[in-house]
Amino acid sequence: MARIGGKNTAPEMIVRRRLHGLSYRYRLHPVDLPGRPDLVFRGRNKAIFVHGCFWHAHDCAMGRPPKSRLHYWLPKLEGNRRRDAAQADELRAMGWTVLIVWQCQTKKLDELTADLVDFLDGENPDRHRGAKALFMPPDVV
Numbered sequence: 457m458a459r460i461g462g463k464n465t466a467p468e469m470i471v472r473r474r475l476h477g478l479s480y481r482y483r484l485h486p487v488d489l490p491g492r493p494d495l496v497f498r499g500r501n502k503a504i505f506v507h508g509c510f511w512h513a514h515d516c517a518m519g520r521p522p523k524s525r526l527h528y529w530l531p532k533l534e535g536n537r538r539r540d541a542a543q544a545d546e547l548r549a550m551g552w553t554v555l556i557v558w559q560c561q562t563k564k565l566d567e568l569t570a571d572l573v574d575f576l577d578g579e580n581p582d583r584h585r586g587a588k589a590l591f592m593p594p595d596v597v
């Protein structure tokens with residue numbers, strides 16, 4: 457079984473295939489960005505992390521810590537969670553917008569797709585920077 461904490465995991469491949477099918481272009485695990493996000497959309501300054509629910513301590517049924525060896529697991533999982541948050545903060549401070557996709561979300565493909573498209577193409581004032589003349593709302597004129 458593939459280790460969920462690694463790269464090119466099954467949930468990550470689901471997201472990649474979906475976005476590729478929708479003709480989005482992205483890069484994988486760029487070394488120059490904090491946390492090496494799983495998918496990066498440079499033109500949009502947007503980054504996606506696909507997180508395994510267990511390894512990244514998601515608050516869902518799949519993310520529950522094991523029942524034994526808690527002294528081992530809890531600090532480890534808490535450390536992962538903190539590192540994730542720090543990396544996302546660092547990216548945001550650099551001007552990136554960050555989306556976390558959880559493993560459990562990849563089981564509902566329609567909802568996931570809607571979330572992904574909304575994240576990538578939803579209303580975002582930064583996208584229109586430098587194009588104000590073309591996108592001036594009528595009530596401002």
Ligand SMILES: [Zn+2]
Pocket residue numbers: 509514515516517518519558559560561
């Ligand atoms: Zn989850």
